[in-house]
Amino acid sequence: MSTRTSKRYWLMKSEPEDFSIDDLARVGVEPWTGVRNYQARNFMRSMKIGDGVLFYHSNADVPGVYGIAEVASAAYPDPTQFERKSKYFDEKSKREEPRWDLVDVRYVRTLERAITLDAIRAQADALGEDFALIRKGNRLSVLPVTAAQWKVLLSMK
């Protein structure tokens, strides 16, 4: 029994040179490996299948939201933390007590026009000060989006 019935929303960052919305469109579903920040991990642990995801390109020529995805699994241990050759290997993580989790993310659609970081900043008033993406110094790669913020962002033209 889920204690939560309403869908939640998230924003997940990826460097497009590493993994872009086009890559997600190609593979369909992708395990979101490599998150090594406790706050971001905890957000993933609270995700439910079907939650909405804004796919954000960071370190891009034009940073912004390029597509929509959805959560396709509950959180489970990120296998790359145990892979010695992986850049995400964490020697301190134990198989009996994995430190890092991930969720699977499923492609939904690519936006015709990206919602650029500039455009998002221009809507700061409508989005509110609690929007972590545009809070000063924020570096979280997985962050929550309220239903109201989701609506504001996707209705931007």
Add this chain to the structure above:
DNA sequence: GCCAACGTTGGC
């Protein structure tokens, strides 16, 4: 490539 912001690590 630079650098501000911020998280983590480790010495004490």
Add this chain to the structure above:
DNA sequence: GCCAACGTTGGC
């Protein structure tokens, strides 16, 4: 528990 050093993120 403090905090300096270091590493990473991510916009520019």
